[in-house]
Amino acid sequence: MGGGDGVTDIEASPDGPVDRRMALAREWDDLVGRVRGLGGFEDFLRPPRLDSLLPAASGGPVVVVNVSRWRCDALIVTEEGVRNRALPDLTLDRATEWANSYLETLHAAEQAESEHQLAYDTVRADPKPSAIRAQQRAAGALMTAAHRTDEMLGTLQRRLWDSVAAPVLDELGLHRAPASADGPWTRLWWCPTGPLTLLPLHTAGYYDAALDETEPRTVLDRVVSSYTPTLRVLTEARAGRGTGGHAGTDDAGAPEEERMLVVSVGDAPGQPWLPNAGAERDTLTELFPAGRHTLLEGPGATRGAVEAALARHRWVHFSCHGDQDLAEPSRGGLLLHDGVLTVADLAARQSRGDFAGLSACKTAVGGVNLLDEAITLASALHYTGYRHVVAALWSVDDRTAARVFDAVYRYMTVDGHLRPEAAAPALHRAVRALRREMPDQPRLWAPFTHIGP
Known part of the structure; x- marks a missing residue:
């Protein structure tokens, strides 16, 4: 042989x-x-050449937060180059512990919300004393879960400030708030890795102390934050939307790509009613009157109808339930009238969109085992062509979401035309206004994020 x-x-x-x-x-x-x-x-x-990635920082610094078992660093990218800031107070074990606590607490809050909704529905169907007592217990458990979520987020925000945000902002010399709340504000992009991809870096800070108006210890009061999955994706988004087929013109005469697509599903089968989905619809149909919007609502908001309409519209707003499968992120998505429009569905197509608003639960939550791949619904829309995406990191109160998106769209819209480039400043203004009202309830104002240039 x-x-x-x-x-x-x-x-x-x-x-x-x-x-x-x-x-x-x-x-x-x-x-x-x-x-x-x-x-x-x-x-x-x-591997991409450094000089090909530096244009990603043309609008402001991009901070790549590297998390590894050996050491953690912030790679601060500017148009001039890259510099490193060691993060000695951040470790992989700590970041993993924080992410696990974060996910466990949010999951418990969702369970409490689900049980309260079930108890409420039971009382409506049969208001007998035992059902009423069960509903009262569920309401108490929901309040406890909300308090624990706020406590967890407050602790997390302080840890993220001390270990990541403060060192980065100090390195950049961003110590002060703008002289005026109306700006100009410095823009900053976060590109987290590992367990940090799940966490609200954009709200890191000390919110339980008196705010120092001159040198606030909060990210929200120093910079306007956005996120990007990678430097290359941000560079491509800055270059503008791709060319594709021209959108058609509807009977009202406006090119469909210059119209707002409104997808409103407040009563999806098997899901709790979203009473404020109608309020978001009304805001958008006011700002984009007849001939400037396309409305897919209730039974008309099917997977097929929405996918077909997405191909013809540059701007879209979803007001519906959303979900994210932490074990298999590509299976998460938006709950439409006849099923789920999944991350995989969206990733399989290419768009020419400029803006997507996702007023839906957990649209920016990623998968536990695929943290660096960032395959969330928000990221999927961004990867497939939507340059700007506003979404929520966890399940949000639909009344609060309606308030935030109302403020965002009123700032972004002029004469029935959306200004996608104003998305990040608009969201920043809306979140800061909400934070001023309820600084001790970060569960309500901290989840909203912007992805894009």
């Missing part, structure tokens, strides 16, 4: 597996070389 060197006859033969692998390797190298010879593909399968 073989000689003393241990190589078999078949392996040594010209047609053996070794030679075949070598031939395939040469063929692969040749094909890669040919692809790199094509215009625009010079860096095919190569």
